[in-house]
Amino acid sequence: MPEVIADTSPIQYLFQLDLLELLPRLYGGILVPTAVQEELERGRTLGVHLPTVAGLPWVRIVEPQTRVLLPLASGLGAGELQVMALAKETAGHLALLDDRRARRFADLLGVVYTGTLGVLLKAKRARMLEDLAPICDSLERSGFRMSPAARSALLSLAGEPTSPGS
Secondary structure, three states, rough: OOOOEHHHHHHHHHHOOOOOHHHHHOOOOOOHHHHHHHHHHHHHOOOOOOHHHHOOOOOOEEEOOOOOOOHHHHOOOOOHHHHHHHHHOOOOOOOOOOOOOHHHHHHHHOOOOOOHHHHHHHHHOOOOOOOOOOHHHHHHHHHOOHHHHHHHHHHOOOOOOOOOOO
């Protein structure tokens, strides 16, 4: 099973939902670029509820060797750039990205990706989660941006009612 390369956002939201353990259960090993680790550490110093990824046995902190991508993608964070650099260096790995601009850049590079919602859908299909609707509610309360169309599509793919009372 290829490892997954995680950006900050999926780690943050899965941790805050108390679902971070889905990552090793679904994917095995998780690569975390050094910039993502640093972003998580900075967030913790600001009081954000975030994990210490270096202490997780299924996480490997990795420094990308490629710096070519850095000047090509304006508007992306260091974590997103390092996720894509690692994805290009280690063919066959899945990138975990939530940011729309990062996903567009990943498309240009041919990087295969999913995001927090994709992880949740995979967990639901693997019967690790029962209902995604309440998880979507929690995600939205925590600041995760999800359009009504994305929520409806996710719930439909999960075989759940897409509107209350359905």
